[in-house]
Amino acid sequence: MDIKVLGPGCKKCNTLADATKKAIEELGIEANVEKIDDMVKILSYGVMSTPALVINEKVAVSGKVPSVAEIKEFIQKA
Template identity: 55%
Template sequence: MKIKVLGTGCKKCKELEQNVLAAVNEMGIEAEVEKVEDIRDIMSYKIMSTPALVVEEKVVSTGKLLSVGQVKELISK
């Protein structure tokens, strides 16, 4: 599974990355978690606000800090 956290490095973006890593660890799944900070790469996903979460190249959340539980729910879909 490939998961991306899109964000330029703000506090919420960093927290979302930590929550994604915790969710993956708690679920015991194999996933590649990538932090995308390059604005051109972020813009290619056509999102209007960060942080954003991308699972298997599909944007599943934008503009909010998700809890570990929320991340687990989105990953398991």
């Protein structure tokens, strides 16, 4: 599974990255988590507000930091 956290490196972006890692750990799955701070790449996903979570190249959420439980749901649906 390929997961990307999009954002310029702000506190919310780091919080989303940490919550995503925790969700993966709780689910006990293998996933590659990549933080992307390049605005050109972020915009290529059609994301206009950060932070954003991309799972397997599909934007799951943008503009907010979901809870660990919500992130687990996004991962399970992907």
